[in-house]
Amino acid sequence: MEKFTQLRGVAAPLDMVNVDTDLIIPKQHLKTIERTGLGKYLLDELRYNEDGSEKEDFVLNQPAYRDAKILVAGDNFGCGSSREHAPWAIDDFGIRCVISTSFADIFFNNCFKNGILPIVVSPEDLEKLMDDAGRGSNAVLTVDLEAQEITGPDGGTISFDVDQFRKHCLINGLDDIGLTMEKENKITDFEAKRAQSQPWL
Amino acid sequence: MTQPRTLFQKIWDSHLVDTQDDGTCLIYIDRHLTHEVTSPQAFEGLRKTGRKVRAPEKTLAVPDHNVPTKDRHLPIEDDIAQLQLDTLEKNVREFGIPYYPMDDIRQGIVHIVGPEQGFTLPGMTIVCGDSHTATHGAFGSIAMGIGTSEVEHVLATQTLLQAVPKTMRITVNGKLQPGVESKDLVLAIIGQIGTAGGTGYVIEYAGEAIRDLSMEGRMTVCNMTIEGGARAGLIAPDEKTYDYIKGRPMAPKAGAYEQAVEYWKTLPSDEGAVYDTEVVVDATKIEPYVTWGTSPEEVGPVSGSVPDPADFAAQGKEAKIQRSLEYMGLTAGTKITDIPIDRAFVGSCTNGRIEDMRAAAAVAKGRKVADRVSAMIVPGSGLVKEQAEQEGLDKIFIEAGFEWREAGCSMCLAMNADRLETGEHCASTSNRNFEGRQGRGGRTHLMSPAMAVAAAIAGHIVDIRDLD
């Protein structure tokens, strides 16, 4: 997994609540057997007309935001399905940090597994960041995971909380499976005990 | 004396393999279900790292999301869907995982197949790369949807890394009124707590109305837990649970079964166990419920009207509701029963079980689908289909003008050929009314099977209680 330490880039505002996983990546793009290549379908129905042409006024189609690295969005971002295609599409587009007041649990988890940092901020801070993100090519934010701080275009900072284990994994680009496999003995012991206590399993 | 514990805590504690210093838990996973859409990248990951599947017999694979629901003897027209199905088959063969292919009578939606086969049992941890895994919580198990990276983690280690969730108890007091189903109950609950109300929680459902539900009804309630934001919902096992399990192909056999029941009886929450949050719902006040918007929380009683976005200003949701109504082509003040219906869909992991088929047939019997409506019934598994046909339900549906299909997810998410056209209103028994969920531009109204059939017959939404 790619490490996440500091990220500096344009933040795009997506001022909508309950952005669900069907909106982030609709099902017609779930048929892939790959993880990559989904960036062009990110927020598909908001980004494109039915004939495939771009909707000019949609934020990610505006020149200033085409290379956005950060997304600032409304409450309950990522609700709905477990599809990891949602963070894959976000990552493939080039966005590595999503900021909102709240996230759906599975989506939140899925982000960390893909080197994306989801940040929860207060409604007041979100309002401010939404404002910052509205400044087109000047909407540059710096996200420092080590320091747990977001720095706005005017130099003001907002600090955020993050689970320490997840932070550790992101900063070092650690793979969960490798870490768990080091506990192989414990898993084997557990299995042996269960075979005794619940033999019907 | 030990501290009183909740059902959830008992299961969690008994699955703890390790706890890290920061509190992150490594929990053992008893059962894993998998399907064609969220697994290919996980198997690919194993292959790349040279890892094996730790316990292949603890996983069960079945294709459901992409499968066609008619003309199964013909090749699938969609090459990409075919590739995904072929990939699943190739992966399960390579890694030695039990598998029900499309032409197996046991094939169906993962969340219908697990309980039906006795793969799902009380006291277990069950996961699947699908958010509606919550369904299996109806048996008193911790059942969670996971992402593809976690699918790979479970395949490789039979465990998952998890933070301890908070617990919420939703107690539903009193009895449901005639014409009000488990689907109405869960829609009412989501209306009350909101789609983010359960975020960070595991919900235990309790109370008289929950105990009164059949296993099918309990599965419907747990299934939609995820629409309330919680990852898992569970219900304490009881005699109904044990009876449902007895004799199923993968359930414990005689001898072991009795031993298992003894253990299952120790699972219900202890008197005095504490929850982080308590919610109380009055079952007697619940009417048939219907969604009018594009989120499951945008829901109300069938006797009501489409609300005014301005009423949501205090919650900061005015713009969202405005957008929903525009998408749905509805105006504030329209009576719910005046909403026209073009399509009807009875099926999905929420309402694709035999009891749902019976409830739908009871309304369809001797009636006709309105001319303007095209309607289909999609059983949740091959075995549900077979049972329904033995009971003659298929004939009732076909005579009434419904299409009778093969098992799969179908128009619940419209990955196969079953989908809405732009602007069409659909009376649907599925679980999500998101924009585009059932087809780009399609307008979904979630409701119970009886209500969906009644709407198909009338050509508009109706109150099932008004049917003669």
Ligand code: SF4
């Ligand atoms: S029926 Fe619908 S909700 Fe259930 S598993 Fe299939 S697609 Fe998901």
